[in-house]
Amino acid sequence: MDIRLDQISHAYGDTQVLRDISLDIPAGKIVCLVGPSGCGKSTLLRFAGGLERPASGRVLQLGTPPEGCLNPLTYIFQDFALLPWRSVRGNVSLVLEDHGIRGKRAEAIIEDVLIRTKLSDFARALPKQLSGGMKQRVAIARALAVKPAVMLMDEPLSALDAQTRELLMDDLIGLWTRQPFTSIYVTHNLAEAVRLGHRIVVLSRRPGQVREVVEIAKPLAERTYGDADLDKVQRHLWGLMRDEARAADEELIDV
Amino acid sequence: MSETAGREPIEVRFRGGGFAPNSRRWVGFAVFVALIAFVEWGTRAGWITSLTLPRPSDVLATFVGLWESGLLFKHLVPSLTRLVIGAVIGATAGIAVGILIGLFSYMRAGVVPVVAAIFPIPKIALLPLFVIWFGIDEGSKYALIAFGTFTPTVVATYGAVDNVDRSLIRMGQSFGLTWWSIVRKIVLPGAMPGILSGLRISLAIAIILLVAAEMLGAEYGIGAYILEAGSLYDLERLFVGVVILSLLGIIVSAAIAAVERRLLAWRT
Numbered sequence: 109m110d111i112r113l114d115q116i117s118h119a120y121g122d123t124q125v126l127r128d129i130s131l132d133i134p135a136g137k138i139v140c141l142v143g144p145s146g147c148g149k150s151t152l153l154r155f156a157g158g159l160e161r162p163a164s165g166r167v168l169q170l171g172t173p174p175e176g177c178l179n180p181l182t183y184i185f186q187d188f189a190l191l192p193w194r195s196v197r198g199n200v201s202l203v204l205e206d207h208g209i210r211g212k213r214a215e216a217i218i219e220d221v222l223i224r225t226k227l228s229d230f231a232r233a234l235p236k237q238l239s240g241g242m243k244q245r246v247a248i249a250r251a252l253a254v255k256p257a258v259m260l261m262d263e264p265l266s267a268l269d270a271q272t273r274e275l276l277m278d279d280l281i282g283l284w285t286r287q288p289f290t291s292i293y294v295t296h297n298l299a300e301a302v303r304l305g306h307r308i309v310v311l312s313r314r315p316g317q318v319r320e321v322v323e324i325a326k327p328l329a330e331r332t333y334g335d336a337d338l339d340k341v342q343r344h345l346w347g348l349m350r351d352e353a354r355a356a357d358e359e360l361i362d363v
Numbered sequence: 364m365s366e367t368a369g370r371e372p373i374e375v376r377f378r379g380g381g382f383a384p385n386s387r388r389w390v391g392f393a394v395f396v397a398l399i400a401f402v403e404w405g406t407r408a409g410w411i412t413s414l415t416l417p418r419p420s421d422v423l424a425t426f427v428g429l430w431e432s433g434l435l436f437k438h439l440v441p442s443l444t445r446l447v448i449g450a451v452i453g454a455t456a457g458i459a460v461g462i463l464i465g466l467f468s469y470m471r472a473g474v475v476p477v478v479a480a481i482f483p484i485p486k487i488a489l490l491p492l493f494v495i496w497f498g499i500d501e502g503s504k505y506a507l508i509a510f511g512t513f514t515p516t517v518v519a520t521y522g523a524v525d526n527v528d529r530s531l532i533r534m535g536q537s538f539g540l541t542w543w544s545i546v547r548k549i550v551l552p553g554a555m556p557g558i559l560s561g562l563r564i565s566l567a568i569a570i571i572l573l574v575a576a577e578m579l580g581a582e583y584g585i586g587a588y589i590l591e592a593g594s595l596y597d598l599e600r601l602f603v604g605v606v607i608l609s610l611l612g613i614i615v616s617a618a619i620a621a622v623e624r625r626l627l628a629w630r631t
């Protein structure tokens with residue numbers, strides 16, 4: 109299933125946030141959205157998953173979601189959004205219960221996703237007992253449980269320290285390599301973008317517009333920490349972003 | 364910092380500490396014991412006259428007498444029944460209305476002013492009205508207690524619902540949870556800490572109103588017992604009644620603490 113964003117524009121009150129964004133997210137690819145903070149990345153992602161409506165433009169699904177898919181458009185949030193009163197297992201089962209999946213069938217799915225995210229030993233733990241990286245893995249497990257067609261990730265690693273981020277990037281690459289998923293991956297971290305993105309979309313400062321789209325042909329599994337080719341792309345991206353970021357930083361914030 | 368040579372090092376003064384309550388139960392107990400011992404000493408030594416305060420040991424003796432005569436339970440059982448029925452009705456209705464206010468803007472716009480209007484009315488003033496509406500028997504007593512617990516519970520509950528983390532609700536919606544699932548599995552547990560601390564206040568108010576309710580047309584009950592002792596200026600019996608109410612308050616508070624420990628173990 110592909111996603112198409114068709115000429116999306118939006119304003120909150122008098123503030124124009126996004127202007128005429130058109131993008132295709134092809135099945136099985138990770139598209140990274142980068143841009144200075146406040147340029148409307150999170151807003152665009154909320155539109156993509158139907159949590160909010162754009163003032164103009166449309167979000168289209170092309171094709172039907174694969175068989176067995178419970179929640180085609182599934183989010184992974186920066187702040188994990190785990191229910192603190194439910195265990196790891198309970199947090200995963202939360203999203204199955206409403207689909208009438210209980211008992212043995214639920215057990216099988218939960219066990220599978222916890223193995224894939226290396227959390228089997230922590231099924232009974234409460235979120236407060238977990239480190240940030242583990243919490244985000246629980247959120248990933250929860251997302252995998254509903255067999256999404258598209259994963260919408262909003263800065264999923266930004267709340268984590270640098271080492272944890274590297275580990276989790278490896279985990280994500282591993283997950284994708286074993287079973288390619290489609291994803292819109294929002295980040296302001298260019299190193300993440302060049303490690304995980306098949307395509308990188310650079311947005312300008314607010315109002316967000318597409319400045320440039322960079323394709324990276326190198327397969328994900330071959331991209332390593334400190335790769336020279338990726339460094340070149342990253343430098344190019346930083347060249348694009350630097351002035352935008354500086355200008356965005358110096359604008360008054362009217363909240 | 365080049366002048367350090369030859370000087371004595373000074374240890375950095377500790378200034379962290381405090382602002383972190385931890386459990387010191389025996390302190391509360393010790394304060395009680397000290398207070399009672401002080402009054403006992405004063406009444407025995409004579410600088411507290413028997414008209415000012417009764418002697419604690421006499422109060423205890425009166426209490427034992429009440430127990431042995433079987434009258435204690437004759438007073439306690441109807442009181443507890445009234446308290447439980449009234450508080451359960453009031454708290455349940457309060458939680459339900461509070462959640463509705465938290466969830467629906469029209470409820471909020473319509474009901475919050477009404478609650479604000481009835482909150483400051485001393486419910487005791489309405490007792491004659493309740494007697495006409497619900498009868499002189501148990502009905503008016505339940506109504507008074509229920510009404511008194513209702514308003515603080517409503518206010519605490521909708522405040523608690525307002526404080527539920529919106530990002531969790533977003534998450535529920537993004538996974539396609541039904542409205543009812545979101546309310547049951549996200550809003551309600553998320554509001555539970557606020558609801559329980561509201562109940563602490565509501566139930567204390569319920570005990571106050573219990574006594575007020577029993578001062579009118581009740582033969583048995585802690586309130587009736589206290590009223591009778593007061594009109595006879597029987598300080599020992601008056602204090603027995605007061606002590607029973609205090610114990611009731613401590614028990615209710617401990618019960619809520621136990622519920623919190625069970626339901627809110629997920630909190631850090």
Ligand SMILES: Nc1ncnc2c1ncn2[C@@H]1O[C@H](COP(=O)(O)OP(=O)(O)O)[C@@H](O)[C@H]1O
Pocket residue numbers: 120125143144145146147148149150151152314363
């Ligand atoms: N619900 C909202 N109401 C009003 N303004 C908003 C809202 N959400 C976001 N904004 C504004 O829109 C702009 C883009 O926000 P966001 O999409 O969060 O940016 P990013 O994720 O790229 O940092 C910001 O200026 C922000 O203040």
Ligand SMILES: [Mg+2]
Pocket residue numbers: 149150151
């Ligand atoms: Mg954002």
